[in-house]
Amino acid sequence: MSAPIDLSRFPNLPSEVVNAFAAVQFELSVERAARQHEQAVVAEKDAFITELKELIEKLESQVQDYRRTKFGPKSEKLDPTQMELALEDLETAIAETQAQIAFAEEKIAASTANCEKTASSRRQRKARALPKSLPRVEQVIEPDSIVCPCGCGNMVRIGEDRTERLDHIPARYQVIVTIRPKYACPKGRTGVVQARAPAHLLEGSWPTEALLAQIAVSKHSEHMPLNRQAAVMARHGVPIDRTVLADWLGRTGAVIAPVVDHMAMVLKQGSSRLYVDETTAPVLDPGRGKTKTGYLWAILRDDRGWSGSAPPGVVFHYRPGRKGEYAAEILDGFNGTIQVDAYGGYSQLATPKRTGGDPLRLAFCWAHGRRKLIKSQPKKGSPIVDEALLRIAALYKIEDSIRGCDPDHRRAVRQNLSRPLVDEFFTWLTAQAARVSRKSDLGQAMAYMLKRQAGFRLFLDDGRVDIDSNLVENAIRSPAMNRRNALFAGHDEGGRNWARFASLIGTCKMNRVEPYAYLRDLFISLANGHLATDIDALMPWAYAHRISASQ
Structure with missing residues (x-):
């Protein structure tokens, strides 16, 4: 394209001609800018496509490694004790690559003129439901204003959108202080009255029955040795030595x-x-x-x-x-x-x-x-x-x-x-x-x-x-x-x-x-002497029957 004409060299041109030349020059500049933008979009899209191809090749390689690890010939399989850890890391890597691919697809869609159509035509991930037994905490987010712009008053609620996310409440340790007031006759005529101390599974020790159940389940169900549990407790501000935990669990x-x-x-x-x-x-x-x-x-x-x-x-x-x-x-x-x-x-x-x-x-x-x-x-x-x-x-x-x-x-x-x-x-x-x-x-x-x-x-x-x-x-x-x-x-x-x-x-x-709920209930029952009265009621299947009957 030729360079724009410098009209200052022709000072005597009629204003109509000057305006016409200005209009033509503006259209040419707009066309040039549009062409440059289109070339930039194409180059960016090509870069995104190249990145996407590399990610897909990476994902295919990871999936192949996963299949070989889980289903491959015996000579290629890991020791069973290492299998779960290896699969866990491979699954994590696959999920990370899939997220990167999804992000690259979004960038490609955003760089095209019909990005809305591309995004809507992409296959939607199947929704998974969280267990109904989990407690729900609802939070309602209202608009900043529901005043109708037409001046008729407040807008009317016609529906809602609901989304669910899984949350976690971190472990919290607390100290239960039991206070048993003593009462006596003001005139000293009778003895002292005081409530009986609550029964403890381990008399003279700090842990409640709930804490003992948690330690036992962490070790024998979640397979977390006591030294690791002691490290976690210290991180939460409870420096209990491993030997103390072992003493509690042994007793x-x-x-x-x-x-x-x-x-x-x-x-x-x-x-x-x-x-x-x-x-x-x-x-x-x-x-x-x-x-x-x-x-x-x-x-x-x-x-x-x-x-x-x-x-x-x-x-x-x-x-x-x-x-x-x-x-x-x-x-x-x-x-x-x-x-x-x-x-x-x-x-x-x-x-x-x-x-x-x-x-x-x-x-x-x-x-x-x-x-x-x-x-x-x-x-x-x-x-x-x-x-x-x-x-x-x-x-x-x-x-x-x-x-x-x-x-x-x-x-x-x-x-x-x-x-x-x-x-x-x-x-x-x-x-x-x-x-x-x-x-x-x-x-x-x-x-x-x-x-x-x-x-x-x-x-x-x-x-x-x-x-x-x-x-x-x-x-x-x-x-x-x-x-x-x-x-x-x-x-x-x-x-x-x-x-x-x-x-x-x-x-x-x-x-x-x-298991935690059962052990906690069992420890409380043992502390209160139920072992001598009805040992059959302490069996796990008896606990299961009581739970199902109460629901």
Whole structure:
């Protein structure tokens, strides 16, 4: 475009000509500015698009890492104790990248002429509802003025918009000062009158029952060791040493011992089928300055799978080892069926030599058998393992269809549908085992199931028995998480204390009871002597019944 004409060189031009030239020059400048703005917008949009492409590539890479971590081959998976932390960080990174992409899209939309159309056509995120049980605090935001501009008076309310956000009230510690005035006759004729002191779970100590419940839940449900809790309390202005917290929790564990013992007795005496499993519980061995391997033995009752009426519950027993004699001691007085893995320590319980009751029936876990087959699979794959997994999957599909039905119906369906599949499976497995070396991993995995056919078949003849022991495996995950965070218990008695709290909290979760609320109520009841009057009312399922009845 040519440079603008300088009209000062022509002083004698008519005013009409000067005005016409000025108008033309103004239009040209406006056109030039519009073109420059359009070029700037295009350049800015291209930059935003380049940024968006880079973010999308970054997100695709993060999603691929997430899938590999969670679903990838065994050789690429992390240790189970590290898996949750890794997934948590990957999920956080993905969310951050998604937010950056959304921000880049907004910038692109704002830089275009039809930004309103682009924004409205973007896919809206599906709204998620917050739990209705949470308390609501409403705040109404009114306009600065509702006076109508037309002069008719105040505007009329025709509707409203509601949005919900989740808030948090930080923890607050307070000191409860109990004052008990003393009264006496002004003439000294009678004695002194004073209200009785309220009962405390730990007499002569600072913590209320609510604080003790919070400490126990933080350690055994949220897996927060006492040294970390002490650091948090100090941050809130309450410098309580870790050793003091340990003293409080140890004394509380001794008080709840009769409750847990009674719960264990109820589970054994009121059931014909129990799940049993064990997990390691490292314990410090002061004599050697190292840790030794203790065990938490889990005894679980859950009859909901066959529509039983007994409430579910789990009790953990700490023992210094994994010998079969510990299983015999824990199950003393129980007669019936136990659902277990094929650990040899249980085998003596199924013999006539068993002390403490009749010989038990051992129902073995198909999930364990399947797991051994998967573990034995070569890196290049195995048609035998693939076929075995398909056959086992067919059994689980039948189980899904009868979960929650009564025992007679479950047994009838299994006899009609599952028994032929089980017969075919073991016939086929026997033929395949003859083709594979017994010393190979696959040969040992097949022998594991073939040698224990009776235990694997037991679920076919009893509708109260499940196909696996996954329920008890799920129950021991919480103590395992606590083990990962606390590393080890400091003493055998610490292991027993660990087991007691894990029992109460695990049973609360099975009965859909908030553990903190239950423990607080339990501690108050124990402080007031309810243990000696009605111990059955202190069970977590009794608390759950009271809560549901009051709602």
